[in-house]
Amino acid sequence: MNRAAGSTVWPPRGYTRQVARLRRAIGQPVFIVELTFNGLAIGAVYHSEPRVLLDVAAFPRPDPSTGLYPHMLVLDDGRGINLGRVARVSLNHAFDPAAAELLYSDRALQRKLLYAPQRLSSRRIARVAREQLRRLLGKPVRRRLERKP
Secondary structure (H helix, E strand, O other): OOOOOOOOOOOOOOHHHHHHHHHHOOOOEEEEEEEEEOOOOEEEEEOOOOEEEEEEEEOOOOEOOOOEOOEEEEEOOOOEEEHHHEEEEEOOOOOOOOHHHEEEEOHHHHHHHHOOOOOOOHHHHHHHHHHHHHHHOOOOOOOOOOOOO
8 A cells, every 4th residue: 555656645644733633631541443455455443442652652654655643542452553554543432433532534545545546456356365365374465565554
């Protein structure tokens, strides 16, 4: 997944303001909508249980070509999630939060990855299936897919 190509701004407009809003929420429970990639499709995972936001840490290796943003969320479950893998962070509600409850929202990312038409061909599906089978069998993956998050 290459978000640096085209006319998109990296990180998105308003990013610094949203990071500041996240930092003010440190210590509070938050609801996260996380983007996932299974090799074939991109999806959004709505976590219905809140996680306590422990920190908004600088990410040591941001990379616009892979969509890794300069910050990551550190959560009480021991995970760190790069903001390039987060569609939304909100207070109080996991689903349909009010605008005042939104701490972070990457609408351009949501439109581009979740709502854009997908180009699936028989060739691409076969290539992804072979790559996943190689990983399952513990063999090295020979070829990278052209779109990755």
